[in-house]
Amino acid sequence: MRLHVDGDVVEGSAIELPTTITAATLRRAIRADRDDPDEDTLRLDCSRPGPGHAQLWQPATPPPRLSVVGLLAAAARSRGYVASQRDELADVLAALEAIEPRPTDTTAARRAVAESGAAVERLRETVATIRGRLQARRTTGAATDEATVDLADAIGRLSEAETERVAAEQTLEAAERRARANRTRREHRLRLRDRADNLERAARRELAARVHRQFVAALAVVPGDGRAGGDAAGYVGDDVTAALAAVRVASLDAPVVDETGRFASADCLDVPVLWRSFK
Amino acid sequence: MLLVVTYTRRARTALRNVCRAHEETVVRRFGRAALFDATEFGAFLALRLRVEHGADVQIERTAPLNEFADVPPAVREAATAYATRERRHTPYAKFAVGRGHPSPAAMRGRDL
Numbered sequence: 520m521r522l523h524v525d526g527d528v529v530e531g532s533a534i535e536l537p538t539t540i541t542a543a544t545l546r547r548a549i550r551a552d553r554d555d556p557d558e559d560t561l562r563l564d565c566s567r568p569g570p571g572h573a574q575l576w577q578p579a580t581p582p583p584r585l586s587v588v589g590l591l592a593a594a595a596r597s598r599g600y601v602a603s604q605r606d607e608l609a610d611v612l613a614a615l616e617a618i619e620p621r622p623t624d625t626t627a628a629r630r631a632v633a634e635s636g637a638a639v640e641r642l643r644e645t646v647a648t649i650r651g652r653l654q655a656r657r658t659t660g661a662a663t664d665e666a667t668v669d670l671a672d673a674i675g676r677l678s679e680a681e682t683e684r685v686a687a688e689q690t691l692e693a694a695e696r697r698a699r700a701n702r703t704r705r706e707h708r709l710r711l712r713d714r715a716d717n718l719e720r721a722a723r724r725e726l727a728a729r730v731h732r733q734f735v736a737a738l739a740v741v742p743g744d745g746r747a748g749g750d751a752a753g754y755v756g757d758d759v760t761a762a763l764a765a766v767r768v769a770s771l772d773a774p775v776v777d778e779t780g781r782f783a784s785a786d787c788l789d790v791p792v793l794w795r796s797f798k
Numbered sequence: 799m800l801l802v803v804t805y806t807r808r809a810r811t812a813l814r815n816v817c818r819a820h821e822e823t824v825v826r827r828f829g830r831a832a833l834f835d836a837t838e839f840g841a842f843l844a845l846r847l848r849v850e851h852g853a854d855v856q857i858e859r860t861a862p863l864n865e866f867a868d869v870p871p872a873v874r875e876a877a878t879a880y881a882t883r884e885r886r887h888t889p890y891a892k893f894a895v896g897r898g899h900p901s902p903a904a905m906r907g908r909d910l
Contacts, residue, residue, distance in 0.1 A: 623853045624852070624853065701853065702805060705805035706805055708805075708806075709810075709830075713807075
């Protein structure tokens with residue numbers, strides 16, 4: 520590979536980096552993103568990164584949520600291994616794309632039912648009150664015309680309110696039916712997502728198992744204390760050692776960045792290396 | 799009680815966290831669903847989840863079924879008779895016809 524930096528050109532398979540260059544700049548340079556304003560300060564001519572490179576290129580800081588299984592799965596993919604779950608996973612992901620639960624919100628319908636119900640209750644009380652007034656007037660022989668009119672008016676409004684409530688309840692019922700259908704779609708989607716997660720996990724385990732023997736051999740060669748168990752999950756030791764061994768197992772054409780400070784020369788990794796001193 | 803059912807992984811995780819943090823309000827847990835006390839606090843916890851996750855959280859209110867108050871005698875009698883039948887392999891539809899119990903179709907058509 521060839522590194523152009525600050526007007527200088529350096530060529531080789533193990534190049535020391537100036538400490539001023541950030542990891543983000545390096546990643547862009549390795550991926551050769553041409554729209555980078557830093558292009559003037561740094562340009563790297565190297566092979567394009569292939570599968571697994573993104574997980575393995577910084578063994579000093581392995582991705583925090585990636586286990587040894589994940590590292591070895593990346594190494595296996597870089598060697599062209601394909602998990603047996605791939606086709607099924609593709610089907611599940613395609614099915615997931617096809618599901619579109621529509622947004623449902625029954626809040627407005629619920630509120631309408633609650634409000635119309637409250638209105639009915641208020642008007643019932645009003646009617647009862649006026650009836651009482653009318654009755655009291657009759658017994659005292661007072662004039663009842665006004666109260667009679669008021670009562671008829673209130674009964675009319677009550678009847679309207681009751682009709683509105685029935686309508687609101689029917690609207691809510693219809694909205695609930697649509698919401699239920701959408702929930703069924705959501706549930707289906709959740710099941711598919713769980714299935715996809717399980718397939719991805721199984722695929723990683725399968726890929727890691729296929730290179731486990733090479734991992735054991737690599738651990739003996741890279742600097743660091745790490746001991747392999749019966750499978751990738753049985754590894755005991757630090758993340759960086761595991762990541763270095765995974766790099767050695769992998770078949771990477773694009774360079775990795777070594778900031779571990781563990782190497783005098785990183786030849787044992789079997790891959791182009793950009794390195795700098797451990798701070 | 800309040801039944802809370804979740805429909806995405808994020809909502810399911812949020813429910814799990816709520817259950818862990820407020821055990822005293824959680825009556826039962828079923829993975830992606832849970833039963834909360836029908837108190838204001840139970841409602842508060844459930845509604846919080848719905849505000850955060852929208853339609854991915856379903857909230858229902860449950861009540862114990864009092865079959866004597868809420869279910870017609872014919873249905874109760876049919877249930878008892880069928881559960882205690884002698885010939886175990888008779889499907890209910892056939893069993894009902896022979897003994898004058900309500901048909902499944904008729905019962906499906908009537909709300910409680």
